[in-house]
Every structure is written in C-alpha cells, then in structure tokens.
Amino acid sequence: MAFVSRGFRGRRAADADPARVPPGQYVTRDFPVLSAGPTPHTSLELWDFSIIGELDEPRGWSWEEFRALPSEEITRDIHCVTKWSKLDTVWQGVSVDTLLAGIETSAEYVTQYSDGGYTTNLPLEDVTGGKAWVVFAYGGQPLAPEHGGPARMLVPHLYFWKSAKWVRGLRLQSTDEPGFWETNGYHNYGNPWQEQRYSGD
Amino acid sequence: MLVAGGSGIVPLMAMIRTRAAAGNDTETRLLYSARSEDDLIYRDELEALSGNGLTVAYTLTDLQPPGWTSYARRVDPEMLAEVAPRPAEQPRFFTCGPTPFVEAVAEALVRLGHEPRAIKTERFGPTGG
Numbered sequence: 001m002a003f004v005s006r007g008f009r010g011r012r013a014a015d016a017d018p019a020r021v022p023p024g025q026y027v028t029r030d031f032p033v034l035s036a037g038p039t040p041h042t043s044l045e046l047w048d049f050s051i052i053g054e055l056d057e058p059r060g061w062s063w064e065e066f067r068a069l070p071s072e073e074i075t076r077d078i079h080c081v082t083k084w085s086k087l088d089t090v091w092q093g094v095s096v097d098t099l100l101a102g103i104e105t106s107a108e109y110v111t112q113y114s115d116g117g118y119t120t121n122l123p124l125e126d127v128t129g130g131k132a133w134v135v136f137a138y139g140g141q142p143l144a145p146e147h148g149g150p151a152r153m154l155v156p157h158l159y160f161w162k163s164a165k166w167v168r169g170l171r172l173q174s175t176d177e178p179g180f181w182e183t184n185g186y187h188n189y190g191n192p193w194q195e196q197r198y199s200g201d
Numbered sequence: 202m203l204v205a206g207g208s209g210i211v212p213l214m215a216m217i218r219t220r221a222a223a224g225n226d227t228e229t230r231l232l233y234s235a236r237s238e239d240d241l242i243y244r245d246e247l248e249a250l251s252g253n254g255l256t257v258a259y260t261l262t263d264l265q266p267p268g269w270t271s272y273a274r275r276v277d278p279e280m281l282a283e284v285a286p287r288p289a290e291q292p293r294f295f296t297c298g299p300t301p302f303v304e305a306v307a308e309a310l311v312r313l314g315h316e317p318r319a320i321k322t323e324r325f326g327p328t329g330g
Contacts, residue, residue: 033300033324036315038307116317146304 010061016087016098019201020077022192029139032084032186033146036180041145048149050169051132055105060169063150067136069094071097074133076156078163084144093135096127096170106171111152111179112164120164121188122155124172134167159197164180202230202285204276204306207240212323214243214298217250223272226254232284233257234276234302237264256286274303278309288314297323 013201016027030162051059061069071094079085110124120152133154136143143149144194161181182188187196195201203213210233220229223232235241238261247257260272260280272280286292294315296306302323 032326033304035322035324037322038311040317041303146300190217 001017009072015128017151020087021085024077025083025192026088028084028153030084031095031147032080032082034080034082035116035165039145040164042115042150044150047150048168051099051103052169053111053175054107055103055172059099059103064126066094066134066151069098070080071136072133072200074135074154075123076154078156078160081159081161081186081190081192081197085188085192089141089142090136091133091135092140093133093151093154095130096132096134097130099134099170100128103172105172107174109173109176111171111173112167113169113171114164115166115168115182117163118166119164121177121179121182122158123161124175126158126162127153127155127170157191159187161186162190202232202292202294204294204298205231205233206276206296206302206306206317207235207297208300208323210242211322212298213295214246214304216295217247218253220255221250221253224320225227228286229255230279230286231232231255231257232260232276233264234260234298236262262329269300276306276309278312281306282307282313285313285315288316292318292319294320295323296320297325299326301306301322309312 021027047063048065049061071092073086077085077087078089108123108124110127111119111121113119127183134151135154136151138147143152151167152165153163153167154156178188185199187198187201190196212224213231217231233241239261251257258271260274260276261269265273279298280295294310296303303322307320307322309315
C-alpha cells in the first residue's frame, strides 16, 4: 500500500544474537518515538533534578550542578513494550547510585516524575546497584526532546516505559504507587524476559 | 478535535465510527491532511457521517483537484487556529500520523494556548538513528 509509512514493518536484523532479544520482540535499527502527549520543552535555565519524599533531606541539582557530577558512557540493549528492541544503544549519564550517595532512607519504592505529568514506579532496588542512570546524551549527541531530552531515565533491564522521559526527579516512598501506564493497563513491574507487558501477565 | 496525517486517520476513524454507533452528538471536528485526493481514505463514509455534530475539513498538501477550495498546504498554526475550538472551550485533541506531523501539530496546539494534557498523541514511523 502506498500510504504505509516507511519503517511500519520492522526489519529483522539477521545478525542479532537471539539470546539478546526477549520473547515477542523484534530488533529495529530505527528509534521510534512513542509518548501519550506533546513533547515538553523545558529550558536548561529552569531545569532541575530533585530527590524528594522519604529521605533525611531532599536534594536538588541545577543543570550545571547535574552536569558537573561524574558521568559515564553506558551501552545497553533497550526493549519497548510495543515489541521493538534496539541493541547496543549508547548513552551518557549519571548513575542513580551517584545521585543517592549518602542518602538515608527507609523507602522501598521510587516514583520517577517528569515534565508533562508522566510517572512510573519501581522498587528502589531496581534503580540502585548499577541498574539505572539519568542520561543526557544519546549516540554521542545531546538527548533530543522527542527522545526525552534534556534528560531521561535509563533503566534497561525493564521495558522502556520504566525509563521516564523528561525526568525531573525521583520520589522515594514506603508504598508502591502505580504510575501512568501502570494505571492504564500495563504491568506493574515490566520484565521483558518474562513478557510482563500488561496487567495480569 | 481529531487531527490526522495520512494513515493516521485510521485510529481516529475508529473513534468516529464508535461515536456514530453510540448515537453520540458531541461536537467533533476532524482535520485530515493527505498528499492528494487519491490518498484520502474513508471519504464517502466521512461524508455520510458528517452532521450530527461532526464536521470534517481536509487539506491536500501536494496535489489538489480542479475546483478545490479547501486547504492546500501542510497543517500549520494558522490552519489550526482557524479550525480548532478556542482554548477557553477546553477541547480535547487526538492527533495521529507520522512522527514529524504529530510533533508539529502538538507543538502548534500548545503554542495556541491549549493544555498539553488535553492533547493525546499517537506517532508512528522512523525518526532516524
């Protein structure tokens, strides 16, 4: 059909190691954009990142302060619940362990919150111990607004809706509070290796 | 208000059909952008469903048939300002189409003063990289 967009059908990468591709996923070389609303545009002068909620003292960083933190290059595979996987994506970002260093908390859960109102929830242990970053660059370039820039979460061991775009902070909580997609029919945890896409999976 | 770019009309048509099947007469406006008349789908059905609160506006961006009097360019803020309800009427928007189309429409609506949370977007197609 003439009006089916390019890229509508995934191209299977024949050389992708099947062990890297979770069940039900196909590998894409493209980088689709999926979000429920308009792309926020927050100026760097107004941007900040906060850790709030159940902790000894809230923390915050301006953009300059955030970019002065130690950052690293991270290469990971990412998996979207809409069935595409992208292998060896390269990011630059600050480990959540760095942001939480020295914090005293009894919280067991964390909610990521973003410009535009998006939220997603996780056990705190899923963003600590080298499993999560706040990233500001993709493929060697500053993260584009459509892909969540100026900064988004990167939590690659779960479906990518658990990596909030346009992230502005983490709220530490003693209770688990389902976020945007979790209250709209998606799985509360989202492990791609167990195909935890929807509630009840 | 529904704003469709090319094959983005498909999910919006599902909404229009559901509304019609339910006998709903909520004011609904569709702005449907396509390259040419040949690329418009559901044309007859949209004509049949017009009225009862549903109005349809087309824009043909590349090729217009003789005598075409409706829009003949890509959706832009001026067109949206003419076709969309005013922000004070608190409309809800659903827009679907290729990613650059949806980005442009959503951004234009926000700039026109519409609440971002009232704009639902469905993007498809590559962005490259």
